[in-house]
Amino acid sequence: MGRDKYFDQREYLLGDSAFSTSAVMIPAFKKGHNSNLSEEKKYFNIKLAKVCIKSEHCIGILKAQFQSLRGFQWIIRDKADLDAILRVTLCACILHNLLVEHPVTPDWFDNDIVELEQEDELNQSIEYHIIILAIYTKFTNKLFNNNLTILRNLS
């Protein structure tokens, strides 16, 4: 498998409890049927959640910036329609990446949003999206230029 191509020794990804454990994947501890997690496991899960919040931010920002991802007005009648939707989605992701800043850790990482993030993706309120978007637009737009200049030098 291509594992060596993507991962160095001892490198791994983090995820929530939906994923299963493997050599390159570390998920959260799951609660058993009638047992609670030990203190250490709880502590680990809390630490983990603080990293995993990034992926929620990522998706939250993506859907806030490109709201059509929250509900495609498109009826899938055949394969071509599905393909079109997938292309549009990928396109939005590309634009998202162009808008993301490179090195600095953004300051929207605060605890109020952490609680909102606990909800499921589909139930996220519009207000929440607006909060994220407002904080986000503050710093994205000017960085776009840098990203594009780098890109153009590459190609």
Place this chain on the structure above:
Amino acid sequence: MEDGTYMIDDEFLSNFHMDRLCIMHLNSLVEDDEAFRSVYGKVGRQSSMLHIMVLLKFLVSYGNAAALQKIGHMMDVLKGLVNDYVMWACNAILKHRDQIIKWPDKEERRDISGRIRKVHGFVNCIGVIDGTLFPLAFAPTVNGEDYYTRKGDYTIKGLVICDDAARITWIEV
């Protein structure tokens, strides 16, 4: 008309969720693409700009506002053409996919794990993975059961891996 100069900056921002400079840069990235060459005799910067504006308008509008008629009316494009415009612009941007959504190489991975370690204490972690759903407004007419979710919506599923700056390094839809 075609390059959006008739709008003031705030209008522009609320219409496209990006400011004018961003779109100019985006335009300069894709304006040479042949997707815009063969389109109804219109060539060059103006026409590719219009394509990008239609695409962005399409991407940022939710619900009824995304109706082709409304977008067409606003951008002064024929309703039937909006769909084509979106797909053309999309294809042009998708050609840059490999340069923009790419798995980090060795050094970038080291940078990422270094930053995560500094902030969160996890050693050697190079990314965070999560699944997401992109809802469809209407039920598909074929293979509807494949799109159905436990929440009662029809959706497209996506799997995203991103790094500590919320940049996508891998996406699977």
